Amino acid sequence: MNSRLRALPLIALLASAACDERPSVTPKDxxxxxxxxxxxxxxxxxxxxxxxxxxxxxxxxxxxxxxxxxxxxxxxxxxxxxxxxxxxxxxxxxxxxxxxxxxxxxxxxxxxxxxxxxxxxxxxxxxxxPNDFNALEQLAEIHLKKGELDDAVRHFTLAAGAASGESKSELLLRAFEVLGKQDRHAELLALAQKSVNEGVRSSGVYTTLGDSLVRAGKLREAAAAYQEAAGLAPRDPTLWELVGTIHLQLDKPGDAIAAYKESLRVKDRAIVHVALARIQLAMKSQEGAEQELAEALESVQGNDVRELKELADLLVTMGRKPDALRILANLSAEHDLQKDVALQLATAKLAHELKDVALRTAACARAAAADPAVKKCP
Missing domain, CATH: 1.25.40.10 (Tetratricopeptide repeat domain)
Known part of the structure; x- marks a missing residue:
């Protein structure tokens, strides 16, 4: 037998041994x-x-x-x-x-x-x-349930300081909520401003800052805060609407128009078109106002009470009282709105002007039922 033939059984034996060598799994593994x-x-x-x-x-x-x-x-x-x-x-x-x-x-x-x-x-x-933000948050919740509000705010704030990402913002918002419910607005403003100064960037924190600045009468700063919030929440059209409303109060119609248009880019809403129509009227542009009113009527949702009230008011301003009355008649008859005295009186007033006796009588009755102090109805 030559050397090559002698080697074959040895190679086969080695290969077989290699196949049988499996890594052993220990109990620990x-x-x-x-x-x-x-x-x-x-x-x-x-x-x-x-x-x-x-x-x-x-x-x-x-x-x-x-x-x-x-x-x-x-x-x-x-x-x-x-x-x-x-x-x-x-x-x-x-x-x-x-x-x-x-x-x-x-x-x-x-x-x-x-x-x-x-x-x-x-x-x-x-x-x-000390940086266990879960433990700090739970301590805050317990203090809140016990009515120990200062301790609750302190622990929510400490938890926020130890947390990161969305948790940091959510914990700060809890602290803001506790302060807000106690009307501790100065402390709320200070904490919101401190949070922003320390680099917290969230729409909720900036929105709270904006709300606090409005309450403090600092409208320019509030507009800037809401604009930051809008940039962090690009799907929320109401933040740009707030910016526009503040600019309007500051007598800056150009900036207001720009902000309202940003709001419309996010979502086409009747209430923003109503605001733009009012600006056009103030600028003596009847054509511009009519165009915005048409846009408002096209985009109205029908389930937003604030929007419908504003639209009805604009229709009255623009001489379309019958259309306005149709909106108010439907709203005032809604079960959830029958105790809205201001709405009932506005409906009664417009119904009286348009000589709709039945609607006026019904609206006056609802107003009197909601508030017995109402003695006189239009």
């Missing part, structure tokens, strides 16, 4: 794979499957500190809060200095109505990690 599998199932909303994977993992790595915390998250998503509490308590026995475990336990305790225990857990979380 298997447990890690189950953890990854369970986490993926949890993120996909397959909660029972996730728990099953974690149970298999427990048999291989019963003391893995991640395991009870992972199960706790699944139970929270399933609405099984007592089970979640038990899991996070178990996690803390394994990792007592992990702030997230204290934070999540505090969240669950708060949902279960265990306020004092929740406060203790959340404070431990913040002591371990």
């Amino acid at each position: 298997h447990a890690e794979g189950l953890y990854v599998k369970g986490t993926a199932e949890y993120l996909q909303g397959h909660f029972e499957a996730a728990l099953a994977s974690y149970e298999q993992m427990h048999a291989l790595a019963p003391n893995d500190p991640r395991l009870p915390a992972a199960r706790g998250e699944v139970y929270i998503s399933m609405g099984k809060l007592p089970e979640a509490s038990t899991e996070f308590e178990a996690a803390l026995k394994l990792e007592p200095k992990r702030s997230t475990n204290w934070s999540r336990l505090g969240f669950v305790q708060a949902q279960l109505g265990k306020t004092d225990e929740a406060l203790g857990s959340l404070r431990k979380a913040v002591a371990l990690y």
Whole structure:
């Protein structure tokens, strides 16, 4: 047998040995794979499957500190809060200095109505990690429920400082809301201005700043804030409308027209055409006003009360009272608007002018029923 033939059995033997060499999977590797599998199932909303994977993992790595915390998250998503509490308590026995475990336990305790225990857990979380914005937010919510409003504002603000992205803005808006409901407008303006100065760029924050500046009588600054908000919320036509309205109040009709046209680029709305028609009338352009009125009538939605009221008022101004009365007659008969005294009186007044006795009588009756102090009706 030549050397080449002798080598063939040896090569075959080596190849066979190589095929049998498979990488061995250790229990640790298997447990890690189950953890990854369970986490993926949890993120996909397959909660029972996730728990099953974690149970298999427990048999291989019963003391893995991640395991009870992972199960706790699944139970929270399933609405099984007592089970979640038990899991996070178990996690803390394994990792007592992990702030997230204290934070999540505090969240669950708060949902279960265990306020004092929740406060203790959340404070431990913040002591371990002062930038735990979830714990800070939950502390704010608890203080808010207890009526401790200064503490609520402080913790919402601290949470915003620790958060990033949309969460930062949302937490600031919660703080703004608490201040606004207490009419603490000066503090609200200061906090909104501070937030913007520190680089927070969100439509909600700029809109709140604009609202606060309007309330403070700072219209030019308010217009700038609303314009920033409009740039950050390109699908919201009302922000450009606010800019236009302020410019009109500042006697800057050219800037108002430009802002209203930006609003129309976002969405064609009758109320903006009404505003433009009024500008045209002020500029003595009857033709321009008629054109805007036609656009308004073309784009009117029919379910926007403010829009319909403004349109009716413009029709009266432009000498089309019968058309205006038709709009007011429909509005004033709406069940939700029958207690709108101003609307009922406006309808009665126009009905009286146009000698529609039945409509006038009905509108006057609704006004008197809504407000007994109404003694005289047009």
